[in-house]
Amino acid sequence: xxxxxxxxxxxxxxxxxxxxxxxFIAVYALPGDPVRGxxxxxxxxxxxxxxxxxxxxxxxxxxxxxxxxxxxxxxxxDFGTQIASGRPVTDILGDAFPVxxxxxVFALVLEIVFGIALGVISGMFAxxxxxxxxxxxxxLFIAIPVFVLAFLIKAAILFPADLPPNVNDSNxxxxxxxxxAVLATASLAxxxxxxxxxxxxxxxxxxxxxAVAKGLPRRRVxxxxxxxxxxxxxxxxxxxxxxxxxxxxxxxxxxxxxxGVGGTIYESLVRREGTTLVGLVTILVLVYLLCSxxxxxxxxxxxxxxxxx
Amino acid sequence: MRGATSAKWVAGxxxxxxxxxxxxxxxxxxxxxxxxxxxxxxxxxxIFSVEVGEPQxxxxxxxxxxxxxxxxxxxxxxxxxxxxxxxxxxxxxAQSVETKxxxxxTVKLKPGWKFHDGTTVTAESYVKAWNWAAQPANKQTNSxxxxxxxxxxxxxxxxxxxxxxxxxxLKVVDDNTFTIELSKSLPYFEYKLGYEVFSPLPESFYxxxxxxxxxxxxNGPYKFASWDHKKQIKVTKFDGYQGPDKAQNGGxxxxxxxxxxxxxxxxxxxxxxxxxxxxxxxxxxxxxxxGDRAVDKAYSAIQTIVPAFYGKQFKDVDPKVIQGLSMxxxxxxxxxxxxxxxxxxxxxxxxxxxxxxxxxxxxxxTKYDPAKAKQLIKDGGGVPGNKISIxxxxxxxxxxxxxxxxxxxxxxxxxxxxxxxxxxxxxxxxARDAKQVKSFYRSGWVLDYPMNANFxxxxxxxxxxxxxxxxxxxxxxxxxxxxxxxKTLEDSVKEYQEVEKKLVEFMPGxxxxxxxxxxxxxxxxQNVDYSQTGDPILTQIQVKK
Numbered sequence: 001x002x003x004x005x006x007x008x009x010x011x012x013x014x015x016x017x018x019x020x021x022x023x024f025i026a027v028y029a030l031p032g033d034p035v036r037g038x039x040x041x042x043x044x045x046x047x048x049x050x051x052x053x054x055x056x057x058x059x060x061x062x063x064x065x066x067x068x069x070x071x072x073x074x075x076x077x078d079f080g081t082q083i084a085s086g087r088p089v090t091d092i093l094g095d096a097f098p099v100x101x102x103x104x105v106f107a108l109v110l111e112i113v114f115g116i117a118l119g120v121i122s123g124m125f126a127x128x129x130x131x132x133x134x135x136x137x138x139x140l141f142i143a144i145p146v147f148v149l150a151f152l153i154k155a156a157i158l159f160p161a162d163l164p165p166n167v168n169d170s171n172x173x174x175x176x177x178x179x180x181a182v183l184a185t186a187s188l189a190x191x192x193x194x195x196x197x198x199x200x201x202x203x204x205x206x207x208x209x210x211a212v213a214k215g216l217p218r219r220r221v222x223x224x225x226x227x228x229x230x231x232x233x234x235x236x237x238x239x240x241x242x243x244x245x246x247x248x249x250x251x252x253x254x255x256x257x258x259x260g261v262g263g264t265i266y267e268s269l270v271r272r273e274g275t276t277l278v279g280l281v282t283i284l285v286l287v288y289l290l291c292s293x294x295x296x297x298x299x300x301x302x303x304x305x306x307x308x309x
Numbered sequence: 310m311r312g313a314t315s316a317k318w319v320a321g322x323x324x325x326x327x328x329x330x331x332x333x334x335x336x337x338x339x340x341x342x343x344x345x346x347x348x349x350x351x352x353x354x355x356i357f358s359v360e361v362g363e364p365q366x367x368x369x370x371x372x373x374x375x376x377x378x379x380x381x382x383x384x385x386x387x388x389x390x391x392x393x394x395x396x397x398x399x400x401x402x403a404q405s406v407e408t409k410x411x412x413x414x415t416v417k418l419k420p421g422w423k424f425h426d427g428t429t430v431t432a433e434s435y436v437k438a439w440n441w442a443a444q445p446a447n448k449q450t451n452s453x454x455x456x457x458x459x460x461x462x463x464x465x466x467x468x469x470x471x472x473x474x475x476x477x478x479l480k481v482v483d484d485n486t487f488t489i490e491l492s493k494s495l496p497y498f499e500y501k502l503g504y505e506v507f508s509p510l511p512e513s514f515y516x517x518x519x520x521x522x523x524x525x526x527x528n529g530p531y532k533f534a535s536w537d538h539k540k541q542i543k544v545t546k547f548d549g550y551q552g553p554d555k556a557q558n559g560g561x562x563x564x565x566x567x568x569x570x571x572x573x574x575x576x577x578x579x580x581x582x583x584x585x586x587x588x589x590x591x592x593x594x595x596x597x598x599x600g601d602r603a604v605d606k607a608y609s610a611i612q613t614i615v616p617a618f619y620g621k622q623f624k625d626v627d628p629k630v631i632q633g634l635s636m637x638x639x640x641x642x643x644x645x646x647x648x649x650x651x652x653x654x655x656x657x658x659x660x661x662x663x664x665x666x667x668x669x670x671x672x673x674x675t676k677y678d679p680a681k682a683k684q685l686i687k688d689g690g691g692v693p694g695n696k697i698s699i700x701x702x703x704x705x706x707x708x709x710x711x712x713x714x715x716x717x718x719x720x721x722x723x724x725x726x727x728x729x730x731x732x733x734x735x736x737x738x739x740a741r742d743a744k745q746v747k748s749f750y751r752s753g754w755v756l757d758y759p760m761n762a763n764f765x766x767x768x769x770x771x772x773x774x775x776x777x778x779x780x781x782x783x784x785x786x787x788x789x790x791x792x793x794x795x796k797t798l799e800d801s802v803k804e805y806q807e808v809e810k811k812l813v814e815f816m817p818g819x820x821x822x823x824x825x826x827x828x829x830x831x832x833x834x835q836n837v838d839y840s841q842t843g844d845p846i847l848t849q850i851q852v853k854k
Contacts, residue, residue, distance in 0.1 A: 257567045
């Protein structure tokens with residue numbers, strides 16, 4: 001087990017270098033220049049531009065820039081400085097990530113609780129009316145775009161109830177409920193359908209018949225034998241989804257005025273702030289890698305047939 | 310200059326021009342645009358909130374170019390002079406600004422002014438601050454503003470190492486007097502002095518300029534309280550303020566919104582008090598929603614489409630062709646329909662609310678007349694290639710009107726016209742800088758200072774910062790030089806009015822429309838008005854009891 005984890009951690013290094021380098025080159029290849037952008041419609045003097053570009057090392061070879069950046073990041077935990085505001089990128093990450101993590105974890109909890117509950121109900125009553133109703137509901141959840149849903153929730157629930165329509169304080173869980181729900185809906189539907197599918201499949205499995213034949217109580221048959229096996233694909237999905245929730249909440253964050261990672265990524269992209277962008281993405285890549293490792297380790301817990309040497 | 314960076318611009322009119330300054334009249338009854346709601350009792354200590362995004366740069370007065378930073382800096386720093394709603398100069402921190410030859414200006418300060426940290430504002434506070442900001446090493450984006458002052462080229466040479474640390478044209482006479490000598494005479498230099506870049510700085514600034522950008526100490530009507538990045542900035546009334554525009558409220562919270570739509574929802578639910586703009590989604594309903602708290606008022610900014618004179622297509626074009634294209638644009642209909650009444654058809658190159666604005670200066674050239682348009686284009690030898698394109702940035706909400714303008718031109722003249730969309734503002738700028746614009750590009754300009762020279766010299770002079778089209782005309786340059794050499798400010802304004810008339814003959818761009826403020830405020834506040842820059846005048850807003 002320990003050796004397996006170390007091997008996986010070592011595998012992360014090339015992935016990490018590859019992704020960050022790709023992002024670095026991609027930002028570099030876009031037309032535009034963060035220093036030039038500071039001046040808008042006025043044309044700055046050549047000397048002004050050159051000295052600013054030199055200051056931020058933008059006049060060097062792209063690979064030299066990348067090397068320096070990565071070295072500072074790994075050796076001194078220094079993610080560079082944002083060009084326009086002059087703030088260290090670590091500050092900007094420190095502002096954005098806690099907010100987004102709160103939102104993503106909140107959404108994930110909603111997903112697990114409601115998604116699995118709906119999926120189990122659906123799976124236990126497969127083919128009955130309740131199952132059909134839940135299938136229609138999840139289809140709706142998948143079909144409605146996020147911004148439409150955000151608008152509907154505001155118009156139908158928050159405004160009539162005189163609740164604040166937008167998040168003014170990201171520490172207030174009550175205010176975060178609406179955006180977390182919006183963020184969770186699509187994934188929630190996937191979780192419900194995935195749970196239902198595996199449940200229906202596993203109900204007919206041999207070990208289930210054996211468990212019933214042994215005279216185990218129904219609670220134990222379903223709760224332990226059936227659930228444990230059925231949740232494997234769901235756990236896989238949830239693990240990768242956490243990363244997606246953190247990086248992909250741009251629309252939801254925008255719709256509810258949440259100052260998180262999504263908006264910061266968009267803004268850095270528009271302003272060609274390469275250093276900020278690579279910093280953000282680096283953290284997201286790490287989250288993804290660690291989530292997928294965690295998922296693989298959970299397999300061993302859930303499925304007795306899987307053993308890591 | 311307003312940078313189209315924040316979500317505000319992404320969602321709304323991404324006009325790109327300098328955020329200039331403008332200020333409220335302190336008599337508090339200048340609201341000419343709308344019926345005023347009944348005035349209630351005022352809570353002088355009341356604090357209200359304004360929708361303002363995260364400033365792009367640190368809050369250093371010479372480093373702020375875009376609207377989000379500039380409204381905050383403006384509240385913290387006062388300059389020597391300011392302007393009223395008609396573009397006339399009024400004194401703020403200066404007792405007087407005098408000149409005999411438009412080349413040497415003598416500035417006398419009102420004594421007894423204090424910075425927020427209790428130190429005194431002296432002539433030295435100004436001179437030292439300007440010298441500091443002019444030095445390239447200090448990386449202030451607005452440093453080019455000092456280039457009129459004698460000795461600027463030694464401090465910030467175009468090439469090579471600086472020869473001096475101080476501009477020779479700035480001399481402190483005594484505590485409350487200093488002189489400014491320019492490299493050549495400029496009758497309207499006084500106008501420039503109202504821009505934030507000409508703010509004074511306290512001694513404490515130089516110890517740690519970076520920290521001062523995070524916690525600025527100024528001499529303005531408000532003092533800095535806190536800055537919670539990406540969430541809000543708070544400023545409170547400065548009790549020791551001596552200026553004419555004392556705050557009539559207890560302070561301001563600049564609240565950061567990611568989009569105009571969320572800000573508008575919060576206005577309706579009472580979580581923000583003053584907006585600067587309404588998003589396209591809510592434009593059709595905001596007047597019914599807000600009633601007499603809805604604002605609809607022109608401000609000094611103009612949108613033009615500019616032909617790239619360096620390109621093959623318009624290199625030697627006859628101005629008649631551009632005039633013809635201008636007459637093929639049905640401005641009235643487009644501003645009413647596609648732009649939902651948020652713009653006013655332009656009738657010249659200079660925007661409203663600016664000293665020297667002349668109504669209807671372009672005459673027929675900005676009137677829709679398909680027959681005449683066709684004739685003019687034919688007389689001018691036609692449009693090369695019989696096809697034009699208009700470059701714009703897709704992230705600024707321009708697509709709809711560009712298509713409408715194109716449709717109008719094609720319908721009137723049969724000339725093919727397409728929008729040439731660039732992904733975002735950076736890409737758009739990049740193509741302009743690299744002189745890659747094929748045909749026309751979109752350009753927006755918000756005033757820097759309310760004098761017509763700003764809309765003429767700074768955009769169409771051959772070597773001007775804002776001239777990106779390669780327009781170069783000896784006659785216009787000569788007239789501009791003459792206007793700059795005028796004896797008095799009044800003469801200069803008049804001369805520039807003549808230049809504007811000349812521009813109609815040469816058509817360095819096609820004026821489309823003037824911008825309007827479409828905004829609103831909550832029932833909690835009153836006496837809300839907007840300045841020539843389109844920003845709310847913070848000091849005169851009153852919070853109701």
